[in-house]
Amino acid sequence: MLLVSNETVMPLHGAALKAELALSGRPVDSFVLPDGEAHKNWQSLQSLLEFWAEAGADRHSVVLAFGGGVVGDLAGCAAALFMRGLRFIQIPTTLLAQVDSSVGGKTGINLPQGKNLVGSFHQPIAVWADQGLLRTLPEREFSAGLAEVIKYGPIADSEFFSWLEGAMPALRQRDSETLALAVRRSCEIKAAVVGADEREGGVRAILNFGHTFGHALEAGLGYGRLLHGEAVALGMVMAAELSHRHLGTDPALVSRLQALLRVAGLPIRAPRMDPALFMQLMRGDKKSVSGMVRYVLIPAIGQAELVAAPDEMALACVAAHSE
Amino acid sequence: MLLVSNETVMPLHGAALKAELALSGRPVDSFVLPDGEAHKNWQSLQSLLEFWAEAGADRHSVVLAFGGGVVGDLAGCAAALFMRGLRFIQIPTTLLAQVDSSVGGKTGINLPQGKNLVGSFHQPIAVWADQGLLRTLPEREFSAGLAEVIKYGPIADSEFFSWLEGAMPALRQRDSETLALAVRRSCEIKAAVVGADEREGGVRAILNFGHTFGHALEAGLGYGRLLHGEAVALGMVMAAELSHRHLGTDPALVSRLQALLRVAGLPIRAPRMDPALFMQLMRGDKKSVSGMVRYVLIPAIGQAELVAAPDEMALACVAAHSE
8 A cells, every 4th residue: 555645644643544554454655745735746746656666566556645635636646647547545634635625536736837737537446534634634724625615605505605604613613513514515516516527528617616816816926825725715705706797696695705704714805916917827727718718607606607707807806805 | 739749750750740730720839859768758748748838738739749659658648647638649650659559548658667657548539640651760660660560460360460471571661552451450459459448457468468578678678779669579479488388379379470570670589688687577567466477478379368477487488589
């Protein structure tokens, strides 16, 4: 078994996992990454693949990705590539990974030119989401994970959105029963969307609500300044605003979303960025077609559509929700 | 369109291809690799992916792999990875690529630890095999391609094997009609095998007849000393010998294969290699299961099976056909 983890998760939960794995009697080769998105890069991918080659991994080896989205994306990408594909299991240790990145089979790394520009569709054979692992998660990261939970309301389930408005205080207390319900519903929605469109020919794109603006914020401000979930929170406010201005959506979407994000401990006003840079970064988004930027917009709560919008209107929405 | 080629092919055939592509009116971004297997590596893959990112490639870009197996494997692997998968077209310019590597969707690069340890299954949307391109191929490379043509006889089609024994002189003259027949039958057999087993769970492995020995020769002697097809030719003789000793196959298989390879301009005696190293390299083969080496053997001409054999017997076959 090929265990991949990071320097934060291993000291907290590594011993417990290794004790479980020891019961199988199979040898475990561990590769421990430094923590952080900065390490989801070409060099880490190379080191991991060469480590497996040195360790004598073969086609029957199984990869265990034990960490957050960075570990899952990188280990999944390496699993997809090593000998043209090893089986892998996701054991997500962050809320973000439990409700989003561990489900759906997207793997990848960042290039200097952009996030997730290199990767693969490679489904895990299993995802083991243990909410007990979330107890050690820092407050800020937990809140960032809530952004992706909140996302599923506007795009697919208005009842879930209303339920979250009531359940948010208990979620922030990490009440395990409430948390399990939120994780389960999030995974159900994601699985249904991905099941309909694994390769993102169409409907899968709705999972990127808030991400076109969010990715531009992350890249423009420098990776690491905002957590991914924080950028998505800000991006969702901008995309809700654009839904209102471009499609005439009820402006209550914007105010309810802002209120819920605030209770979740998330930012709702973005740091200022140069508009020309902002637009250029959005144009580099994978959903673009021949330079035309398309956004996931919400005509009504619980529904999402991929819609092109004028640059000026998009930038006005950015400005309306920036410092 | 994203054209990938090498420094040998572009001066010979690049202008003609670009003139054709210009008719489409779509811009072409060209990436030209140095020639040779040594460049099918991690660094070339990185350079190519970053070049596409800089060039503003998007999901709708189409990759054209214009060259031999190295270009096809590398460009295909990059196409599989860029934005999690671009469409790509193979335009193979060597005989080896026309009858083998361009068909079947295997892509990959080498690691220092072994050949094709990193890669992906990514089918081209089309393969354009123009026998006119083969006229400029050096004699030695052309012969190396014939090794993979010859392979299809023993593993799948005894009539084709007999036909090749008669047709070989015309093939070596590069008679276009004879060549077209040989390429077509080779691709038919390969497509049928791959169609039955894309991911090499079982029958696809028979396409590796001669390759377990051959890969060990290539790696042990240092890549570049033998062409891949030459190593496969030597490996087929050894595998035929092992078929005879281990399964009692008619020894005429060995002598007919040797005669045909000789007429094709291929070597039939391997340079000497240390047996311990030879065995160690074969054990690293992707077909190995828990260190047990399995070989593609020929119980009768036109049939192939994956069979484990004792190390001593395999090494005796190596010795019998080495200097």
